[in-house]
Amino acid sequence: MALSGIHAFRFLLSSLPQTLTLTLTLTRSFSSTNTNPLIQTPLxxxxxxxxxxxxxxxxxxxxxxxxxxxxxxxxxxxxxxxxxxxxxxxxxxxxxxxxxxxxxxxxxxRLGDGLHDRLLFLESLFGTREMLLKAIVRNPSLLNYDLDERIKPCLDLYEGMGISRETLARMLLSRPMIMPRSSLNDEKLDYINRTGISKESKMYKYVVSVIAISRLDTIRKKVANIEKFGFTVDEVMGLFSRTPHVLTLSVDKVQRNMTYIIGIMKLPAHIVVDYPFLLYSNLEAVLRPRFMLGRKIQEMGLEPQMNGPSLLRALRMNEPRFLRAFVTCHAEGVAKELMEFYNKAKGIKRLAQDSKVGVRMGFPF
Structure with missing residues (x-):
């Protein structure tokens, strides 16, 4: 009898609607910590x-x-x-x-009305409860977004651009603010078209999402910032199509890196088209100290040296590999001297860095 009762209870649970079973999962209440059911723990x-x-x-x-x-x-x-x-x-x-x-x-x-409908829709979007929970942990505001005014219009916007719901769900895990911030107008669509990227490209979804969540004035400023180094708008958008995250870099970072690449390293501006990592690299921690070390090695007549293609490879290496290739490969005394010089170069602060006042540009970049 006891066993059949358990089976009956399990069957009853399995037959309940999904919206009701959400409330039957493990929950934590104040009264659960009290051993006497007649005495309730106060709020x-x-x-x-x-x-x-x-x-x-x-x-x-x-x-x-x-x-x-x-x-x-x-x-x-x-x-x-x-x-x-x-x-x-x-x-x-x-x-x-x-x-x-x-x-x-x-x-x-406010969690608002329609929470259960919202959860059911989101679970169907993400495919599994586990994926939904990951998304909520990344962006709890998913529980607040209005289903008809915010969630469904966002899905329609990206589906209209040729991006499936499954693809968008995966993107929401890495870019949780896509849902509340996405918008497209004629000028943004023109920017997307000028990239020349096809919908079949793996980069297409990133191009669309980055432009969709960016403010128009932000896009204009960042495009103009790269233009002034001798690029046309179409060349800038072509660069963007190959590495969409270049639009997430600040105007200050791009300007400082480009100035150092052209003015100090004496490399042509268009080299960033083939080697965009030069824009992403940290100037103080990577570009400048490694370039200075390359000059030091050249002055000391040591091998291997960082010239031409080898310089670009050196700038792209991770730190341990870079040190093995150009520092610790030498005799102990020489390696120590080079390491001291390298650490000193990395310790050079940006001019007036201590008195720099941070300016928050706002979302997204």
Whole structure:
């Protein structure tokens, strides 16, 4: 009888609608910690105590309330409800703490009506519950986005550009802000067309997404910044089609790298078309110290030297391989001298770096 009762109970659970089974998953409640079912544990007296119950330590609580002070005045019942929603989805432990600590603003918003419909749609989009949970951990605001006003229009926008929902779902894991920030107009579409990239290209989805989430004035500034080094707009967009993330680099970084490449290294500007890593490399940590070391090796008459193609290979190497190829390959005394020179070159700070005031340009880049 007991065994048949268990089977009947399992059958009952399997027959419940999916929206209801979301509420039957493992959840954490205050009363569960009490051994006497007739005595209920009282609600914490403040938000800080509530966060500690869900696994946050004192440092986490301080960070949360510093980033979102309004939570200290939030309704504790509503706040607990939002945390319980995350737990019922299967987000707990370090993932829950990560969401609350890194994105406390999410808890200030409204989950709104239609949460179950939203979850069902998102699960069908990502394919599995595990993929959905990964996406929510990356961007908890997915639980807040309106299904008809935000989620579906975004999917329609990318499908209209020839990017499937499956591809977009994978991109959302690496670029969680695609959903709220994507927009296209005639000028952005013109930029995409001028790249000359085909929809079959592996880079196409990145070209479209980077332009879609970027502000128009940001795109104009970054294109104009590369243009002034002797490129046409079509050449800039051609570079962008081969390495879409060049549009994510700041104007300052591109300008400083290009100035050093042309002015100090005496390389032609168009070399970045074939070797775009020159734009991505850190000037203070890679380009300048390695180029200076190459000059030092040349002055000392040592081999191997960094000239022509070997210079470009040296700049592209990871640090351990670079040191083996050009520093530790020499005798101990020489290697020590070269290493001291290299470390000193890496320690050269940018002019007035200590007094530099950071300017936040805003999303996305």
């Amino acid at each position: 914490p007296k403040d938000a800080a105590q509530l966060f500690r119950f869900y696994g946050c330590d004192d440092a986490d609580v301080s960070k949360i309330l510093l980033r979102q002070p309004s939570l200290s005045r939030a309704n504790l019942n509503l706040l607990q409800h939002k945390l319980d929603v995350l737990q019922r989805l299967g987000i707990a432990g370090t993932d829950l703490v990560k969401i609350v600590t890194c994105r406390p603003r999410f808890l200030s918003g």
